[in-house]
Amino acid sequence: MSLRVAVGAPFVSEGRDRLGEHEFVVALSLDRDWMSPDQAKRLVDVATGEGLLERDEGDLVAAFDLDAVTIPEEFSPDESLFQERSAFETALDAVVSAGADRQETVAAVNALQRDFGVTADVAAVLHARREGVDVAAAARKAGEDL
Numbered sequence: 001m002s003l004r005v006a007v008g009a010p011f012v013s014e015g016r017d018r019l020g021e022h023e024f025v026v027a028l029s030l031d032r033d034w035m036s037p038d039q040a041k042r043l044v045d046v047a048t049g050e051g052l053l054e055r056d057e058g059d060l061v062a063a064f065d066l067d068a069v070t071i072p073e074e075f076s077p078d079e080s081l082f083q084e085r086s087a088f089e090t091a092l093d094a095v096v097s098a099g100a101d102r103q104e105t106v107a108a109v110n111a112l113q114r115d116f117g118v119t120a121d122v123a124a125v126l127h128a129r130r131e132g133v134d135v136a137a138a139a140r141k142a143g144e145d146l
Contacts, residue, residue, distance in 0.1 A: 004097070006034065006077040007047045008062065008069035017062045024060050034077050042082045050090055051137030087142035091124035091135045098133045121145060 010027035011017055019027070021044060028040040035043070044060065047053040054061045085093075092109070096102045105127065113123035121142040128135040 002075075002077055003047065003050065003081055003093075004052065004064060004069055005071055005075055006043065006081055007052050008064070008066050009034075009071050009075075011062045011066050012069055012071060017066055018056075018059050020058060021055075021060050039082055046082060046084055049084060049137065049141070051135075087121035087135075087138040087145065088124040090138040090141065091121075091128040091133075094133050094135050094138070095124075095128050095131055098131065100131065119146070 006028070009032065010019055010024050013027060013031075014023075024044065025037050025040040028034050028043065029037045044053060048055065052062070052064050054063050088109070092102070092105060095105050109120065109123045109127050112118070112126055113120055116123065116126075118126075119142070121138070125135055125139045125142050128138070
């Protein structure tokens, strides 16, 4: 997933799981020239909301497995990274990243939505939890949206 790649790149490059927010922004905007400083700050907000980053005393801490991040040589993040995603999208991506088939996951979420009469966001979170995938941030977002 490109969000994990973009967020993970500064940490992987530095070989650490904790960076100052300024270091993170500089790494994405000046060192890699992937985005403007304002976009890098927006990415911090999106990644924090997605549960990929945590703030701790002015630092950003990666809340996902950095060893699983591979940065393709020609990688360039697209504009969609700066948009907040729905709980459905977040949970779906988490389940697929854990190794599930995307089409089968969507079908399972649709079945839960139909069977329980809940929103797609709630069904996706429920499915992810049944699959043993941690989607706490998506669960919070789904709860807030209800």
